Amino acid sequence: MTTGTQTKTTRKSNAGAIGLSSQAYMQSNAASRDEMAVEGVAMRHWPYPYRAMLAVCSDLDETPDRNAYWDTAEFLNTTRSTPMGDGLGLEVGNTIYFDMATDQFAYWNTDDAGRSMVQLLIRSGHIDCLHSFGDLATTREHAQRALDELEQNGCRLDVWIDHAQAISNFDGGIMMGEGDVTSSPAYHANITVKHGVQYVWRGRVSSVLGQDVRPQLGGILSPTHPIASGKTLAKELTKQMLSRMGNEKYALHAPNRILKQSSLRDGQAVYEFLRCNPHWGGVSSHETAWGIGDVLTQRMINQLVERNGGCILYTHLGKSDPNADMPLGATAIEGFRRLAASQADGDLLVTTTRRLLGYCRAKNEIGFTTIRNDDSIVIDIDTARNRYADLTPIIERDLEGLTFYTPDPQLTRVRIEGEEVTGLLQNAADASGRASVSIPWIRLEFPER
Numbered sequence: 001m002t003t004g005t006q007t008k009t010t011r012k013s014n015a016g017a018i019g020l021s022s023q024a025y026m027q028s029n030a031a032s033r034d035e036m037a038v039e040g041v042a043m044r045h046w047p048y049p050y051r052a053m054l055a056v057c058s059d060l061d062e063t064p065d066r067n068a069y070w071d072t073a074e075f076l077n078t079t080r081s082t083p084m085g086d087g088l089g090l091e092v093g094n095t096i097y098f099d100m101a102t103d104q105f106a107y108w109n110t111d112d113a114g115r116s117m118v119q120l121l122i123r124s125g126h127i128d129c130l131h132s133f134g135d136l137a138t139t140r141e142h143a144q145r146a147l148d149e150l151e152q153n154g155c156r157l158d159v160w161i162d163h164a165q166a167i168s169n170f171d172g173g174i175m176m177g178e179g180d181v182t183s184s185p186a187y188h189a190n191i192t193v194k195h196g197v198q199y200v201w202r203g204r205v206s207s208v209l210g211q212d213v214r215p216q217l218g219g220i221l222s223p224t225h226p227i228a229s230g231k232t233l234a235k236e237l238t239k240q241m242l243s244r245m246g247n248e249k250y251a252l253h254a255p256n257r258i259l260k261q262s263s264l265r266d267g268q269a270v271y272e273f274l275r276c277n278p279h280w281g282g283v284s285s286h287e288t289a290w291g292i293g294d295v296l297t298q299r300m301i302n303q304l305v306e307r308n309g310g311c312i313l314y315t316h317l318g319k320s321d322p323n324a325d326m327p328l329g330a331t332a333i334e335g336f337r338r339l340a341a342s343q344a345d346g347d348l349l350v351t352t353t354r355r356l357l358g359y360c361r362a363k364n365e366i367g368f369t370t371i372r373n374d375d376s377i378v379i380d381i382d383t384a385r386n387r388y389a390d391l392t393p394i395i396e397r398d399l400e401g402l403t404f405y406t407p408d409p410q411l412t413r414v415r416i417e418g419e420e421v422t423g424l425l426q427n428a429a430d431a432s433g434r435a436s437v438s439i440p441w442i443r444l445e446f447p448e449r
């Protein structure tokens with residue numbers, strides 16, 4: 001790096017406004033647009049070459065046993081031969097809870113082999129969310145026992161998803177939780193956040209397909225189901241209106257962001273995130289293994305890609321097709337095949353909830369400085385530039401896939417906290433006409449049982 005002719009600009013990342021093809025959304029932030037014009041270096045919205053990103057975020061309710069749990073994960077995540085056919089090679093996570101009625105698959109209910117399987121999948125990243133501690137976890141001691149078990153086995157989960165009306169939930173409204181109420185016997189938020197939980201879901205689901213872009217209501221109305229889809233649209237419009245009026249419960253809806261900075265009722269800082277179910281029947285419709293084939297339609301996938309949106313899809317893959325003799329029925333498998341085809345075409349990147357949240361957090365919080373001289377363009381990433389609260393730092397995995405438009409990929413280098421990224425990928429121009437470089441996106445490795 002020389003000092004003679006270099007120019008230097010520093011900018012804050014503004015993930016929602018950078019690198020989008022949605023012109024209107026981009027123009028809402030004139031500063032980012034001007035900076036791009038000066039330097040020609042800008043962050044792309046999603047990892048190259050993808051135009052959208054999706055996580056299938058499944059609550060495990062009603063999963064019958066460990067075999068159904070494993071078979072579903074293996075089919076979705078590998079290309080092995082499985083009971084449901086050749087695997088799809090996607091990246092799909094799952095949730096786990098601990099204290100449940102004995103007819104439900106759960107950590108304490110399954111056998112030693114089931115518990116080893118869960119530990120294996122947590123360590124590989126394929127179980128990425130706690131789904132409360134379970135219906136029967138009513139005290140802090142239940143939570144402590146579960147967290148101790150995780151930690152003794154080298155497991156950590158940093159995403160929390162409220163379940164039904166479990167008292168360990170964090171939402172005090174419809175989810176009836178007291179997990180973050182310090183006076184409650186169920187209070188556990190301090191030990192759970194200390195364990196590593198920093199992303200929480202408190203019951204918010206949007207019918208709007210595609211987050212982290214301007215909310216678009218098109219596609220909710222179904223000409224063949226005018227009354228039901230009209231109700232769904234009306235409900236979503238109400239949420240959007242309440243959100244714009246400052247209603248805290250629906251704070252994520254109008255900005256249409258995947259995650260936002262928030263806090264629990266005991267004051268601890270966390271991120272809250274939004275899930276989506278775009279089905280015309282409403283957010284609680286077809287959110288199961290028997291229904292997901294009608295959610296993952298070609299039209300839905302195309303629309304998400306055209307909108308350049310992100311999506312954490314709300315579903316329950318343990319709730320199976322009553323006519324299917326396998327965990328996933330024929331229509332669900334077809335839906336997942338459509339996802340796999342879209343990923344193979346370079347349109348839609350499918351990953352776990354945890355990885356999508358980490359990527360979005362990184363986009364929001366990193367800053368970068370560009371130094372240009374005759375020989376090279378150096379992009380210096382500062383992972384703590386816009387850091388929120390005292391949470392776990394952004395990890396390197398969260399930066400995988402980050403893509404920067406640059407006038408000359410051959411001459412561009414990227415450094416993270418001063419350390420050069422090795423294996424940087426040089427990409428041809430995408431539909432915007434701009435070439436780019438990206439930090440390699442490394443797939444999770446699915447374990448052998």
Ligand SMILES: [Zn+2]
Pocket residue numbers: 059060061131162163164
């Ligand atoms: Zn649940």
